[in-house]
Amino acid sequence: MLRRSLEPRIRGKRIETVRVWSSALREPVNGQILRRRLMGRRVLGADRRAKYLLLHVEGGSTLVVHLGMSGQLTLVGKAEPRQAHEHVGFFLTSGERLRFRDPRRFGLVFALPTARLLTDRHFRHLGVEPLGPSFSGQVLAARAEGRRGPVKNYLMDARVAVGVGNIYASEALFDAGIHPRRSVGRISAASWQRLARSVRHTLGQAIEQGGTTLNDFTDGSGNEGYFQVSLEVYGRSGKDCSRCCAVIRKIVQAGRSTYYCPRCQR
Template sequence: MPELPEVETTCRGIAPHTEGQVVRDVVVRQAQLRWPVPDDLQDLVGQTVNTVSRRAKYVLLEADTGTVMLHLGMSGSLRIVEAGLAPEKHDHVDLVLASGKSIRLHDPRRFGAVLWTQQPIAQHKLIQHLGPEPLTDAFNAEYLHASAQKRSVAVKQFIMDAQVVVGVGNIYASESLFMAGISPKRAANKVSKARYVQLTESIKQVLARAIAQGGTTLRDFVQAEGKPGYFQQQLNVYGRTNEPCRLCAAPIKQIKQGQRSTFYCSNCQK
C-alpha cells in the first residue's frame, strides 16, 4: 500500500506538470472505485489547478472553485502521460491538461478514490478528524506522550492511528520503533516521555529519508514518471523475518498486531 512517503513523492512528481494548468477534459473510464467518482467532477473542466498538496494520504488538487481529492488505495498510482496515450486495463481516470499531458490514475484493485469538494478541505468528513502531519512542529513528544496517557493499545498500533498522527503506516511504524529502540508490543501509556522524544524524532527521520529517496517500492507503487522508489533497500526490520539484526545480529522476529505484520528485534527493542 502506498504510504505517506509514496504519496508525498507522487505530489512532488506531478506538481511541476500540473500547477497553473487548465483542465481541458475529465475522462472517467471506471467510476466504481472505493467511492463512486462523482458526476460533478466534470465541473473541473475549464478550471485552473492552482496548487498540488497532500493531507495524510490524500493528494489535493486545488482548483478555482473546489478541490480534487485523490487517494491511491492499496495499489494505485498517479502518472503524468501524454494525453493521447492509449489507456491500459486499470487506467480508470484521466485529468487532461491544456499542456497536452494527463494526470492518470492507475488502480488495479480499485480501492483508490477521485472525489470533488467545494467545501473548505479542512472541514471535509475524510479530513476533519485526522491527526497532525508527522513532519510538522505540531507533531512532537509532548503531544504524543499526552495523547498516549489513556491508551493501553500497543504503541505500534497507537502511532498507526490516523487520528493520533497521519501517515505512519505499517512499514514506517516498524522502522521508527526499531530506530527508537522501543518494542512494538509495549503499551502506549507505558512509554516514557523521554522515549517519546526518541520516537517522534525517529518517525520524522524515517519518513524524511524515505521521501528523499523516493518512497518504498512495494507491490504496485511507482512514481509519477514511472520510476520506482528505493527506500526498501535500507529497511532494517520490515520484511526481514529471521534475518540478522543490522545492529546485534539477533534474528528479526515477526508477529501479528491488529491483523498486520510487525517486524522487530527483541534484543534491541525493549
C-alpha cells in the first residue's frame, strides 16, 4: 500500500541530502552511508520485499525502510517543520522531503548496493521468485553458504526460493544432472548455474504446457496438481530414463517422494 501510493510521487525525483536527527532506531542509522549512497541520485522506482520498502536510486544503490511498529514514511512540502519523532529526512531537489517518523523506534533505515539485496542479512532468509530477475546460480550458491543437507530439500525451502514444488524440484534436478541427495556444500558454481537454468526452464515449460498463470506456481505450497505433462522422472519409478535408459528410482526425502535417474544424476 505504502509502495503503491509513494512510488508515483517520488519516482524521478532527486535526493539533495539526507539528515539524521536521531540515529537510535532498531539498528543505528548511519547518516554517512545514507548520504554517500543517496545524495545527488534520482529515485528510479520503489519495490517491496516482505515488510521492507525499497527505493532504488541511480548508481546501483537502494534505500531500505522498515516501518517497525509505529513508523511512517510520508512526502511533505518544503515549509513543513520537523515533527516530533521525525528521525530521518530525505530532502529532494523538488523542495519536498521524505519524512521518516517513528515514535517507538522499532523501524529501520539503511542503504546498500542494490546487488547485495538478496544476500544481505535482512533479506537472505526471504525466498526469491524463480522466474523473477534476481534468481540465479550465484544466489542459490550464496544462500547455501554454511548450510548442509540434500539439494532437493534446499531447493524446496521457501526461504531459498518461492514455489519450487516437489515435482519441479525432481524435474529440475534431473534436467541439471544433479543427484537429489547431493549436499549443498558440494555443488560447484557451474552446477548451481545449471540448476538455476533448469529450475527456470522446468517452471517455464510447466506454465507453457499447462497454460496456467505464473501465480499458480508461486503460492509456495508445492502444489502437485498442475504439471501433468512431459515429466521426465516424476512418478516414473521402474521405467526407463528417456536419456540413458537406466531405471528411474524413487526415494523419500523430508517426507516427499523424489524421483531421479541414478546414471544421469550424480
